[in-house]
Amino acid sequence: MASVYPPNQTVNVSYTCFHCGDTCDGSLIHDGEKIFCCQGCLFVYQLLTQKQLTGYYHFDEQVRVTPKKINVTDYEYLDIPSLRDKIVHFTQGGICKVTLFLPQIHCTACIWLLENIHKLDSGIIHSNVHFLKKEASLTFDEKKTSLRKIAELLSSIGYEPNFAYDKNKGSVFSVVEKALYIKLGIAGFCFGNIMLLSMPGYLSTAPLEYGFLKFFAYLSFMLSLPLLYSLSDYFKSAWVSLRQQTINMDVPISIGVVAIFTRSVYELFYQGGPGYFDTLAGLAFFLIIGKIFQKKTFYQLSFDRDFRSYFPIAALRREAQCEKSIPIEDIAVGDCLIIRHLELIPADGVLRSDEALIDYSFVTGESQPVHVVQGERVFAGGKQMGGAIDIHVTKEVSRSYLTELWNQEVFKNKDTSGLSQLSQTIARYFTFAILAIAVSSLLFWFVYDASKAVTVFTSVLIVACGCGLPLSIPFTFGTVLRIFERHHLFLKNDLVVERMAGINTIVFDKTGTLTIPRAGAVSYEGIALSPEEKSWIRALVRQSTHPMSRYIYESIPASISPEVMRFEEVPGRGIRANIDAQEISIGSHAWVTGNGFKKAPENAMQAHFSRVYIAINRTLKGVYKIRSEYREGLSAVLSDLDEQYALKVLSGDHAGEKPTLRKLFSAKTEMLFKQLPIDKLNYIRSLQENLKRVMMIGDGLNDAGALKQSDVGIAITETTSSFTPSSDAILKAEGFGYLPFFIALSRQSMNVVYMCFTLIFLYNVVALSFAVYGKLTPLVAAIIMPVSSVSTVLFAVLMTTYKAKKLGFSVNGNTEKRKMDI
Amino acid sequence: MTILIVLVITSLTLAVGFLIAFLWAVKSGQFDDTYTPSVRILLDGKSTEKIQNNKSVN
CATH class of the missing domain: 2.70.150.10 (Calcium-transporting ATPase, cytoplasmic transduction domain A)
Structure with a gap:
């Protein structure tokens, strides 16, 4: 069975752990011919072997999940009934259903293992993985197992359930989406059939076939009833907006739909005409397609988080005799x-x-x-x-x-309107213009030929409600959204594009945004170290969780670690231990040399280096200098942006990096240090009070207020599975270099929208002239409507793609690959 | 020509059948996850041999 490899092994060969695929450093553990990096990996391997789940290792995945060490009490809180009830969403007769968010899910092997999880715990009846959401839905028998046991099992094999994630994510979305799909199905069905039934009417009006045409018209009428249901969202939204005494895009659409429907019903029942059901069907179908196009969700990303998503859901309270898990609300x-x-x-x-x-x-x-x-x-x-x-x-x-x-106020005022500023302005003018034209032609015809007045009035309303207008914005911005996504920028919704186009000030957070978190550039100065000495230092810093220790640890190449004896750590000062009978100390100058008086000579200009001194047997060897590293391509991005936008830097850090930042930014850039989260928020607010449109780019929870307050808040992240604060957009680190292009493209897309409006305006001039002269026949309406809608949509998509290409975006990405990436 | 009426009604009935099928599919959650099933179908619970031959998705 398992045996610990002799610790004094000095061979410099790197081994890969059979389970997690990591390079093994510390002591190796053998089981037969297989090598493991830690007891955790060995445990998982043995567990899987025992339960005949070794199929897990047959997938050619390079990276598997590393199991986490769990404490006995880690998941104790899941036994608290009130917390358990919050997580389990269905219980009946001891059978429970629960959906767990497992951020570690990343490959086929994960799906396979998690769907075979019942072999590891007989209490689990069924498990189902939703790969894109990184969720596993489990059904389990509470008599045989418990939520706590399942959580412990999942953590022990490396899938640590994340209970703190926002629970309203997912389910709400899918309900909305389902309803939309159903409406699309209904509208498509009605559209297809009504068009088919209307066709004979376009081709011939021979009196012989009159009976058929009438029959077809009645059928069309019946088919148009479900259409009204599929458009119900528009009526509701228009009604809400009218009651708030505003006009949105849904108002002219609703007016038009009502006009088409009543006019058609009147013609059908009182005049025996075919009506405009075909036009209505086309309109409904295109509108719903536009809505589907607009609804783009990034499953794994969550844009609206508050602190509850970050905090644990339970804490350990010390009581008189024991320790007890309690929910954090308590x-x-x-x-x-x-x-x-x-x-x-x-x-x-x-x-x-x-x-x-x-x-x-x-x-x-x-x-x-x-x-x-x-x-x-x-x-x-x-x-x-x-x-x-x-x-x-x-x-x-x-x-x-x-x-x-x-x-703070910003977190209470949730932007629920979901309406584009631009489309609202347009809608207002558009609605009034149409009503003005309709009413004046009504008056004109009333004087001139009263019999035609009402016909003309409704005709104007019918043609004017062309769906090109409401479609041009979602299709243009939707295309931009897809291009951004290919370059690692994920927007919360398409309206962010519009706000992004309007910004004139960009505020950067320093730590984690301009600098790369957790990756300091480490350099060594002093007496050269032998490989043996380096391996001692590596072994020593491995014992410490201090970030500086981690940077040094990562900078020294892997080797077999020697044994560390008498390890000692004094926080804020340094670490010390005996390795191979040598005393190694690492830390501040005073700590390693053992004298507290002499301060190491420090150059003021270099104060932004963190220094870690090394001494072996109390003799100073040298110093590791650790500097936070700036993002690749940062200076190019900044010089691009500096021409057009006012740049600002806000940092929670000390001013140590100021000289370096000065070199990167132009002289006019404002820089503020030691900013508390609330200071950042207030700073953004004061910029906005001076009529600046602010884009904030940040990463940490400390930026959350500023991100929310800004017009466009972008959270930058190294991996999308990690937590990001509430924001309008999430930018993966790889996409940082595209920042100037993102803003440029959003501006260009506004031009595309204006061009679309011009196009629609021209169509309307043609269509309205038919209507005003009382010449609008069902055939003309049925031709003009789809032609104007389809051509507008095509124009919007093609023009946006063309603009993006000109800016240097690649527009044809590998969709499948992207799916796996995010 | 009155046969047309029968034909139209037949075709409409058929189309309604398909519409109902679509609505049922949406409601029963067949469009909820459009990715995982495509991976799952290649996994085999019993034979590990087959898994070995599967192409990885990553």
């Missing part, structure tokens, strides 16, 4: 909470343990952890690094420093 002032390694602090409090090292990068963007001693305040959103600590809660979760940000 945390009360005065509670004593236990925060373990890498856990988030859910509420503001005071530290009760001796000391703690808290990483506030999530909140402030400051990448270096803060050293806190007993009695000092700790804030919600901080992450404990190192051992477990006790905190004494001083504020409720909802009143904590970070969560108060969410009580």
